Amino acid sequence: MRVMITGSGGQLGRELLRRRPGGIEAFPFDHAALDLTQREAVAAAVDVVRPELIINAAAYTNVDGAESDRDAAFAVNAAGADHLARSGAGLGARMIHLSTDYVFDGRSCTPYAPGRQTNPINVYGASKLEGERLVAEGTAGAAVILRTAWVYAGHGKNFCLTMLKLMRERTSIDVVCDQVGTPTWAGSLADTVWRIAGRAEMSGIHHWTDAGVASWYDFSVAIMEEAVQLGLISAAVNINPVASDAMRRPAARPAFGVLDKSATWKQLAAPVRHWRQSLRDMLREYRDAA
Numbered sequence: 001m002r003v004m005i006t007g008s009g010g011q012l013g014r015e016l017l018r019r020r021p022g023g024i025e026a027f028p029f030d031h032a033a034l035d036l037t038q039r040e041a042v043a044a045a046v047d048v049v050r051p052e053l054i055i056n057a058a059a060y061t062n063v064d065g066a067e068s069d070r071d072a073a074f075a076v077n078a079a080g081a082d083h084l085a086r087s088g089a090g091l092g093a094r095m096i097h098l099s100t101d102y103v104f105d106g107r108s109c110t111p112y113a114p115g116r117q118t119n120p121i122n123v124y125g126a127s128k129l130e131g132e133r134l135v136a137e138g139t140a141g142a143a144v145i146l147r148t149a150w151v152y153a154g155h156g157k158n159f160c161l162t163m164l165k166l167m168r169e170r171t172s173i174d175v176v177c178d179q180v181g182t183p184t185w186a187g188s189l190a191d192t193v194w195r196i197a198g199r200a201e202m203s204g205i206h207h208w209t210d211a212g213v214a215s216w217y218d219f220s221v222a223i224m225e226e227a228v229q230l231g232l233i234s235a236a237v238n239i240n241p242v243a244s245d246a247m248r249r250p251a252a253r254p255a256f257g258v259l260d261k262s263a264t265w266k267q268l269a270a271p272v273r274h275w276r277q278s279l280r281d282m283l284r285e286y287r288d289a290a
Helices: 011-018 039-049 063-068 070-090 123-138 159-169 186-197 216-230 262-268 275-289
Strands: 002-006 025-029 053-056 094-100 144-148 172-176 204-207 238-242
Touching: 002 011, 002 039, 011 025, 011 186, 039 070, 053 070, 053 186, 063 070, 063 123, 070 094, 070 123, 094 123, 094 186, 123 144, 144 186, 159 172, 159 216, 159 275, 172 216, 186 262, 186 275, 204 262, 216 238, 216 275
Parallel strands: 002 025, 002 053, 053 094, 094 144, 144 204, 172 238
Antiparallel strands: none
8 A cells, every 4th residue: 555644754653654564655754855835745746656545644733832823833734734635635545634632622521522512722723623624625524534632752852751851850840730631652543543544444533542541740650650660760750730820831721631532442443552551662662772
């Protein structure tokens, strides 16, 4: 299968390439190779590759930056996704488009099912929601829109690696305790994307993360405990739970971002792992690769 992967230099993109199954001929494009905001460039790239599947893992992910640069966020997350969808559809290519829990407002107290009402509370979420709409429209509903959350990896810029760095530099760290979601390893997310790639009958909106629930504070404590055990840091540090109001940022964050993955889990019939196990596996890989 010929697969075009955008965002190949990011967390998910790198894991998609590293974990691609046999029979996949991958054509990776990072931002330097393809500017998704340029419609003609996207059309030309798709025409050259002539993919059977497009995986759009590219995104403008600077949540706070999007508040002051709305145009840039929408150019990549909405217009860029639209360019890919329409160019691919013109050649009969399937599409898997990655989206986010930030399309919801976080006011729920139960996990968000794919059909729940969306209501983003920041520019990033609004741009991703518009991208979903345009992808669905441009592919006549044939694309898979896969929402996920709290993605991290042993490379790139993410919460987990930031915490490890701070734990090596400080003896005390303040971490938000009133935002709840599910940490998701890019490695396990990549495996799921490849499973979806092999299921030609799948379309529409799906949710997927690792299993379980955590606050950012819970996640930080787990990172510290696993890092000490694996020898990534020399000693435990103090992690202090603080309210979001005490750490104000330009963009509002959903207080609750847990996604209901039950339908996707059932359809894929794949192993489900708790986020803590994925964290342990990622940190072990990170240590061994050092």
